[in-house]
Amino acid sequence: MRVDVVTPNEADSANAAHFLRAEGLEVRVSASLAQLPTDSYDDLGCLVAVEEALVDFEVEHFRTALDLQPAWSDLPLLVVAGHETSLNALVDRVFPHSGNITLLQRPLHPVALVSAVNVALRARARQFEVRDLLADRSRALHQRDEFLAMLAHELRNPLAPVRNAVYLMNGLEIKDALLLKCRTMIDKQTRHMARLVDDLLDVSRLELGKVELRLQEIDLNNCVSAAVEACLPMTSAQGHSV
Numbered sequence: 001m002r003v004d005v006v007t008p009n010e011a012d013s014a015n016a017a018h019f020l021r022a023e024g025l026e027v028r029v030s031a032s033l034a035q036l037p038t039d040s041y042d043d044l045g046c047l048v049a050v051e052e053a054l055v056d057f058e059v060e061h062f063r064t065a066l067d068l069q070p071a072w073s074d075l076p077l078l079v080v081a082g083h084e085t086s087l088n089a090l091v092d093r094v095f096p097h098s099g100n101i102t103l104l105q106r107p108l109h110p111v112a113l114v115s116a117v118n119v120a121l122r123a124r125a126r127q128f129e130v131r132d133l134l135a136d137r138s139r140a141l142h143q144r145d146e147f148l149a150m151l152a153h154e155l156r157n158p159l160a161p162v163r164n165a166v167y168l169m170n171g172l173e174i175k176d177a178l179l180l181k182c183r184t185m186i187d188k189q190t191r192h193m194a195r196l197v198d199d200l201l202d203v204s205r206l207e208l209g210k211v212e213l214r215l216q217e218i219d220l221n222n223c224v225s226a227a228v229e230a231c232l233p234m235t236s237a238q239g240h241s242v
Contacts, residue, residue, distance in 0.1 A: 001045030001121055001128075002026045006033055006053045007080075016048065019110040020117060033058040042131075044075060046120035048113070051081035054094050063095065072130045074100045076120035082106050152200045159197070163190050 003025050005016045013029040020027045030036055032053055066075060079090060083105050091101055100123075102116055166187045174180050228235075228242050235242060 001124060002028055002043065003045055003117055003121070004028050004030060004036060004047045006030045006036065006047065006049040008032060008053055009050070012050065015110075016113065019114055023114050023118075025117065025121075033062040036062065042070070042073065045124045046076040046078060046117060048078045048080065048117065051079060051085060051090070054079070054090075059094050066095070070131070072127055072134060074127065076124055077101045078104055078116055078120060080104045080106065080108055148200045152197045155193070155197045155200075159190060159193055162186070163194070166190060 003020055005013055005020070005027060007013045007016070007029075008031050010031075013031075017027045017029050032055070033049070036047075069075065077095065077100060079094075079101060081090065081103060085103070085105070090103065095101055102120065104112065104116055166183065169183050170187070174183065231242075
């Protein structure tokens with residue numbers, strides 16, 4: 001991960017870069033916030049800025065870029081300031097919407113700087129882990145939705161001729177009671193399977209919370225009959241009667 005150091009003082013930037021690079025860290029030095037690329041915050045480990053670099057018009061531009069961070073990102077900000085500076089006042093003035101700010105007061109020992117940067121980088125590493133987990137989850141959900149769509153399509157193929165056959169059978173005059181019962185049962189179950197196939201495609205909608213509850217009048221006799229029929233194998237096996 002990279003550490004950005006922002007200070008208009010060349011001596012300060014050279015010293016900070018020297019101490020951090022001695023710890024094996026990648027460092028980029030800028031003289032002002034305006035020189036920071038606004039499209040690289042996702043790969044940035046932390047930002048070290050001196051109080052003198054927090055110029056109002058540059059801070060506003062930088063703050064806008066921070067507000068565009070994805071939900072998983074909360075860039076650690078390390079601000080080097082004098083003893084008289086109040087952290088709460090500085091945060092309220094410069095970064096009112098960011099809670100990940102550490103104030104380092106002058107005179108600043110190199111060990112304190114390196115330690116604070118390492119702490120910030122460890123916190124940032126956890127954020128990157130969350131980012132990767134969210135990306136993996138998103139890919140898995142996309143693959144699941146593709147599989148369900150393909151499965152639903154494949155299930156519809158054998159259902160179509162069965163439903164067509166039932167439709168043709170409904171046009172025949174059948175007097176045999178057993179055949180009539182079988183035809184009714186096949187018709188009911190194929191319709192049920194068709195609804196189940198449609199429900200497969202709605203799994204992704206469940207994930208997004210877009211399931212819509214549709215109210216309609218029902219025949220309670222049909223509901224009870226369907227429930228009894230669904231439980232019939234178990235009740236018969238137990239010797240129960242409804």
